[in-house]
Amino acid sequence: MGTSPATSDDGQELPVIELVNVWKRFGAGSPSEVVAVSGVDLKIRPGEFITLIGPSGCGKSTLFNMIGGLEPCDDDGSILMRGRVQQDGELLGKVAFMPQKDLLFPWRTVVDNAILALEVEGVPVRQARERARAMLPDFGLAGFGDHYPHQLSGGMRQRVALMRTFLFERELILLDEPFGALDALTRAMMQRWLLDVWAEHRRTVLFITHDIDEAIFLGDRVVVMSARPGTIKCSETIDLPRPRDASIVTSPEFMAIKRRLLGAVEEESLKSFEAARADARRVGA
Amino acid sequence: MIRKIPALAPLAGLAVFLLGWEIAVHLFAIPEFVLPAPSAMAATIWTEAGSLSLALAVTLAEALGGFALGIAAGLVIAMILVSAPPLEKAMLPLLVAINSVPVVAYTPLALIWLGIGSASKVTMVTLAVGFVVLLNMLHGLKKPEQGAIDLMRSFGAGRATIMWKLRLPAAMPSLVVALRVGIVRAMIVAIVTEMLGAYMGIGWIIFQATQQIGFREVWAAIAVSSLASMALYGALVWIDRRLVWWK
Ligand SMILES: Nc1ncnc2c1ncn2[C@@H]1O[C@H](COP(=O)(O)OP(=O)(O)OP(=O)(O)O)[C@@H](O)[C@H]1O
Ligand SMILES: [Mg+2]
Numbered sequence: 001m002g003t004s005p006a007t008s009d010d011g012q013e014l015p016v017i018e019l020v021n022v023w024k025r026f027g028a029g030s031p032s033e034v035v036a037v038s039g040v041d042l043k044i045r046p047g048e049f050i051t052l053i054g055p056s057g058c059g060k061s062t063l064f065n066m067i068g069g070l071e072p073c074d075d076d077g078s079i080l081m082r083g084r085v086q087q088d089g090e091l092l093g094k095v096a097f098m099p100q101k102d103l104l105f106p107w108r109t110v111v112d113n114a115i116l117a118l119e120v121e122g123v124p125v126r127q128a129r130e131r132a133r134a135m136l137p138d139f140g141l142a143g144f145g146d147h148y149p150h151q152l153s154g155g156m157r158q159r160v161a162l163m164r165t166f167l168f169e170r171e172l173i174l175l176d177e178p179f180g181a182l183d184a185l186t187r188a189m190m191q192r193w194l195l196d197v198w199a200e201h202r203r204t205v206l207f208i209t210h211d212i213d214e215a216i217f218l219g220d221r222v223v224v225m226s227a228r229p230g231t232i233k234c235s236e237t238i239d240l241p242r243p244r245d246a247s248i249v250t251s252p253e254f255m256a257i258k259r260r261l262l263g264a265v266e267e268e269s270l271k272s273f274e275a276a277r278a279d280a281r282r283v284g285a
Numbered sequence: 286m287i288r289k290i291p292a293l294a295p296l297a298g299l300a301v302f303l304l305g306w307e308i309a310v311h312l313f314a315i316p317e318f319v320l321p322a323p324s325a326m327a328a329t330i331w332t333e334a335g336s337l338s339l340a341l342a343v344t345l346a347e348a349l350g351g352f353a354l355g356i357a358a359g360l361v362i363a364m365i366l367v368s369a370p371p372l373e374k375a376m377l378p379l380l381v382a383i384n385s386v387p388v389v390a391y392t393p394l395a396l397i398w399l400g401i402g403s404a405s406k407v408t409m410v411t412l413a414v415g416f417v418v419l420l421n422m423l424h425g426l427k428k429p430e431q432g433a434i435d436l437m438r439s440f441g442a443g444r445a446t447i448m449w450k451l452r453l454p455a456a457m458p459s460l461v462v463a464l465r466v467g468i469v470r471a472m473i474v475a476i477v478t479e480m481l482g483a484y485m486g487i488g489w490i491i492f493q494a495t496q497q498i499g500f501r502e503v504w505a506a507i508a509v510s511s512l513a514s515m516a517l518y519g520a521l522v523w524i525d526r527r528l529v530w531w532k
Contacts, residue, residue: 068439093441103433107454107531117440119450148531168440 014083015043016172016204017067017095021077024062028074035229036062039077042223042232044172049198049205051215053265054225055272060208061100063230064174067206068097096170096203100177102161104149110160111136111145117168132167138197139163155186162194166201175207179214191217192246199243212265213249216240216257224264227272234264318500329505337490337509344487345513347403348475351410352467358411359418359463367426367452368444377423384420388413388474392481401482406475413474414467418460425459426452461525468521472514 024037036059044050054060065071066079069091073079079086081094096117104113114135115128136142139159149157158178165173178194179187191214198205209215215222216238223235238257240248248254303323309315310322317325330337366373392409399405429451437447479488487510494502 065435068435070435070438092438095439097436097439099432099436101432103430103436105433105451105454107457107529116437116450120437120440120442120446 013046015080016046016048016082017044017206018042018080018083019063019067019077020080022063022066022079023074023077024059024066024071025074037066037073038229038231040230040232044204044206046171046204047202049207049218049220050223051207051209051219051221052223052225053209053212053215053261054230055227055265055269056210057272057276058225058228058268059230060225061176063225064097064176064206064208067091067172068095068174069093070097094170094172096165096168096173098161098165098173098175098178100180102149102157104157104160106149109146109148110141110152113149113160114163114167116164121168128167132163135163135167138200140193155182155190158182158190162197166197166203170203172204172206175205177208177210180210187214188246194218195242195244212258212261216254216261217244217249222257222261224261224268227268227275233268236261318498321501321504325501326504326508329501330509333502333505337487337505340485340487340490340506341509341513343403343485344472344475344479344510347406347479347486348410348471349517350403351407351475352414352471354407354411355414355416355467355471356418356464358415360422360460362415363419363422363426364448364453366423368448373423380416380419384416388416388470389477392478395478396482401484406478406483406486409478410471410474413470417467417470418463421459421463421466422456425456428452428455428459457528461528464521464525464528465518468517469514472510472517476510 019040019042022037022040023035026034026036040063052060052063062071066073069086069089072088079091081091105116108116111129111132114132115123115125118128118131119125133145136145139162141156141159141163144152144156149160152160158181162175162178165175179190182190195218207215207218209218219238221235221237224233225231226233236257240251240253240257307323310320321329366376388409391412392405395405395409399408426448433451434447437451442450475486476488476491479486480492481488483489483492487506490506491503494500494506
């Protein structure tokens with residue numbers, strides 16, 4: 001901020017994050033080795049909203065953990081941030097990471113949960129609380145600042161977790177199925193709301209989902225991951241106009257994109273389903 | 286009105302119990318050395334008020350001093366062990382072995398090493414309370430799931446911050462359990478240690494009175510110390526609500 005955006009030699013703006021041949025093998029060398037992620041290459045440009053879709057267990061969360069710095073990637077690949085290779089753990093504290101569960105702390109109020117990252121950064125609590133209170137209406141939490149998590153609905157808890165992520169002001173936001181546990185109606189509302197918030201607090205977003213409509217509705221680009229070992233199968237740029245409203249999901253353009261992606265996604269889901277059945281049979285025998 | 290009932294109910298229960306006791310003693314003409322009437326006990330407490338309150342003050346000071354030291358020791362050791370899992374693995378069998386013998390069994394050693402003054406009592410109470418706090422906190426500090434720890438790490442938090450902002454608050458309910466068990470243990474261990482060797486305190490009075498067949502004094506001392514225990518427990522319930530303020 002304040003400085004001009006970093007650019008590469010050819011004058012193009014450097015990707016926020018670049019994955020080069022990223023692998024993750026659990027229990028490498030042992031007979032129970034699991035290859036969770038294999039040879040992923042991905043560039044995320046500043047301001048982009050990328051949705052990542054793939055069957056359950058294909059390694060999406062593992063990929064996120066590596067981008068968040070929580071787990072190192074295997075030695076044969078590397079993760080670059082703004083063109084600089086990141087060593088093990090170097091990414092910790094550089095990416096705003098929202099895990100699959102809301103993980104709100106039951107002993108903290110809404111406001112105090114939201115400022116958790118700011119507190120860790122050493123921002124004075126009073127100042128942090130002021131910033132959080134100012135954001136409550138944006139997140140549909142006006143009047144709930146002093147409530148405890150057990151007093152909130154599932155959708156509200158998710159919004160508190162999102163607010164905590166947005167308050168941790170980093171260029172890249174990682175969202176791991178933030179709406180996975182919500183009912184369809186709440187979910188549709190939250191998607192539209194997320195786009196509003198994103199338009200206002202412009203960030204680069206990488207968003208994981210199981211849901212193809214969600215992926216297309218939200219994303220500038222949909223990246224499809226294959227069944228395990230997870231790799232990138234294809235990616236599709238979504239040039240639907242923004243701002244997008246709910247009716248767009250029934251438009252012919254949306255349908256055309258969905259038809260194209262559905263083939264790829266279903267093929268992978270089927271593969272991972274068959275693999276799971278084969279595993280079950282092997283264990284049963 | 287309704288809010289006062291929780292405090293009234295136990296008091297009413299106590300009154301009925303004492304009344305029943307009083308009537309039973311007179312009705313069945315129970316000899317005093319078996320069971321004195323509450324009224325006789327009250328009279329003794331009244332006439333012996335000076336020596337009893339002095340003894341109670343001594344015992345309370347030992348129990349509370351040991352209680353505080355035990356909490357501090359248990360907390361610090363638990364935090365160190367949780368931060369260094371290999372150390373915990375090495376130490377845990379030893380700790381369990383020491384703790385599996387009733388603390389009172391170590392009393393003669395404490396009396397030999399530390400004399401019959403207050404030091405031996407405070408040490409025994411510290412040991413007893415320290416173990417309760419340590420074992421409960423080892424469990425409590427490990428309650429946060431890996432995901433919550435990873436969330437803190439993703440914000441750039443180090444071990445100390447994770448301990449302070451996540452593990453400690455998550456362990457508060459365990460600490461509350463430890464404190465409730467600990468306060469009762471503190472009084473018991475202080476009194477028992479006094480009975481085995483001391484020159485003041487409630488336990489010493491009980492021991493002396495038994496030697497001189499002063500059963501009223503024994504009962505008076507017991508009554509006074511259980512009243513004190515109840516008061517301490519009440520104070521603790523009040524503190525507990527502040528430790529787990531969010532429930
Ligand atoms: N620590 C680990 N040790 C061994 N295997 C692991 C570990 N973490 C993940 N895996 C395996 O890696 C694979 C990918 O897991 P991951 O959690 O990344 O999937 P996912 O795509 O996020 O699934 P979902 O959509 O259900 O959340 C799974 O088969 C899982 O069993
Ligand atoms: Mg996942």
